[in-house]
Amino acid sequence: MADSILITGGAVLDGTGAPPRADEAVLVRGDRIAALGADALAQAESDGVDERVDATGRTVMPGLIDAHTHLSFGEPTGNDELFHHRTQGYSSMLSAYHARKVLRAGVTGVLDADCLWSIGVELRDAIETGIVEGPRMRAGGQALMTMLGGTAGRMIADDGTTGYATVVHNRDMMVREVRRQIKHGVDWIKIMVTGQIPTMKGPEVKVWNLDELRAVCDTAHELNTKVVAHCRNSESTRDAARAGVDLIYHASYMDDEALEAVVESGSALCPTFTLLGNLADYGAKVGSAPELLDVFRAEIEITAAQMAKAHAAGVPFLAGSETGFAVTPVGEWHARELEMFVQYMGMSPMDAIVAATRNGAFALRMEGQVGTLETGRLADILVVDGDPLQDVTILQDRSRLAEVIKGGRRVDLVTPIPERRMRSTDQVRFLASCPLTRGLALTEEQLEKLARV
Numbered sequence: 001m002a003d004s005i006l007i008t009g010g011a012v013l014d015g016t017g018a019p020p021r022a023d024e025a026v027l028v029r030g031d032r033i034a035a036l037g038a039d040a041l042a043q044a045e046s047d048g049v050d051e052r053v054d055a056t057g058r059t060v061m062p063g064l065i066d067a068h069t070h071l072s073f074g075e076p077t078g079n080d081e082l083f084h085h086r087t088q089g090y091s092s093m094l095s096a097y098h099a100r101k102v103l104r105a106g107v108t109g110v111l112d113a114d115c116l117w118s119i120g121v122e123l124r125d126a127i128e129t130g131i132v133e134g135p136r137m138r139a140g141g142q143a144l145m146t147m148l149g150g151t152a153g154r155m156i157a158d159d160g161t162t163g164y165a166t167v168v169h170n171r172d173m174m175v176r177e178v179r180r181q182i183k184h185g186v187d188w189i190k191i192m193v194t195g196q197i198p199t200m201k202g203p204e205v206k207v208w209n210l211d212e213l214r215a216v217c218d219t220a221h222e223l224n225t226k227v228v229a230h231c232r233n234s235e236s237t238r239d240a241a242r243a244g245v246d247l248i249y250h251a252s253y254m255d256d257e258a259l260e261a262v263v264e265s266g267s268a269l270c271p272t273f274t275l276l277g278n279l280a281d282y283g284a285k286v287g288s289a290p291e292l293l294d295v296f297r298a299e300i301e302i303t304a305a306q307m308a309k310a311h312a313a314g315v316p317f318l319a320g321s322e323t324g325f326a327v328t329p330v331g332e333w334h335a336r337e338l339e340m341f342v343q344y345m346g347m348s349p350m351d352a353i354v355a356a357t358r359n360g361a362f363a364l365r366m367e368g369q370v371g372t373l374e375t376g377r378l379a380d381i382l383v384v385d386g387d388p389l390q391d392v393t394i395l396q397d398r399s400r401l402a403e404v405i406k407g408g409r410r411v412d413l414v415t416p417i418p419e420r421r422m423r424s425t426d427q428v429r430f431l432a433s434c435p436l437t438r439g440l441a442l443t444e445e446q447l448e449k450l451a452r453v
């Protein structure tokens with residue numbers, strides 16, 4: 001491993017929001033940024049360097065931080081697959097395989113807020129101890145739900161803990177579960193504040209009361225742990241903010257009252273438009289009902305208008321992709337959120353980049369250590385062909401990623417990662433999603449898979 005790398009000739013976009021600086025050198029020594037600009041060149045001259053990277057015509061910027069991933073989920077096509085067709089050991093190994101893909105996509109940090117079993121904590125430790133290659137990671141455990149479930153609604157059992165979730169009925173159980181997860185090493189507690197109720201039309205409804213939310217936040221905060229909440233309506237966003245939730249996912253349909261609560265509390269927002277955006281744009285291809293696609297698009301548009309107000313009011317934004325489902329496969333969509341910030345919220349590409357770099361350090365609980373290119377920071381660096389301020393979508397183009405450096409180490413972007421094949425027991429997944437059940441024609445590939453069942 002090279003102990004020092006000198007990157008020259010590139011425009012440094014440092015993640016602080018400052019304009020890029022043309023032709024600026026960056027010197028990496030060990031796992032940190034040792035110097036920038038003339039200092040970097042002078043130090044390289046006097047002490048020598050092991051490796052040089054020519055970034056002429058390219059942008060040198062911090063590695064991306066994805067604040068909403070599910071690396072252990074195994075890219076399920078639906079809840080049935082996620083809840084009933086996963087085993088712990090295989091899911092652990094699959095998440096290690098996926099961690100590598102994340103890093104290759106230029107994502108040097110993730111918050112994996114909830115996972116199957118306790119895989120997140122184990123994966124984080126495996127990456128930190130060097131036995132698995134992956135991004136810096138902060139992990140939650142199983143999502144906490146009331147009996148009313150989250151997006152899965154009545155598919156969640158009335159009681160107990162499964163791979164995916166733990167059902168908590170009252171304050172005592174909530175406090176106990178928060179403590180249990182902290183005991184086992186989580187960095188964040190994830191709560192599902194909204195759920196699906198069959199008789200209630202429209203989007204998810206709030207299924208926790210303020211008192212319960214406060215119990216979780218107070219317990220977690222006393223034990224130096226942060227709380228992230230899934231909030232897919234306005235009341236949940238409002239109460240989560242009032243209770244002291246640190247990071248709010250989705251904040252769908254946030255009204256002005258909820259927005260005010262968020263501004264007052266200092267909670268950060270991570271809208272996670274990407275999953276909905278992929279469903280709206282590609283859902284038809286994977287069999288989603290057309291009326292559902294319009295609902296997704298409306299959720300994005302209505303929410304984005306309020307998000308723009310929150311951004312103007314100074315609420316910190318983080319970029320999260322909800323990578324880990326079939327519509328958000330690992331390593332493919334992490335940077336789409338930046339494009340959606342620009343497209344739907346009217347955010348500047350610069351602010352979108354800051355959301356995915358400097359602001360992301362909050363999700364990693366490493367503020368002041370990662371997320372910007374400054375002397376003394378950990379050296380998590382991308383060299384990108386082109387200018388993402390001109391076109392932020394280039395961050396989604398793997399062929400534009402000339403270098404990914406994590407902790408001062410250049411990531412191998414060349415050796416192919418073996419393609420994952422379905423194991424025989426995953427054939428259940430194929431049957432469950434088989435277009436034959438809807439009387440549609442099958443492709444050659446699907447027929448071949450069917451023949452193997």
Ligand SMILES: [Zn+2]
Pocket residue numbers: 068069070322
């Ligand atoms: Zn999620």
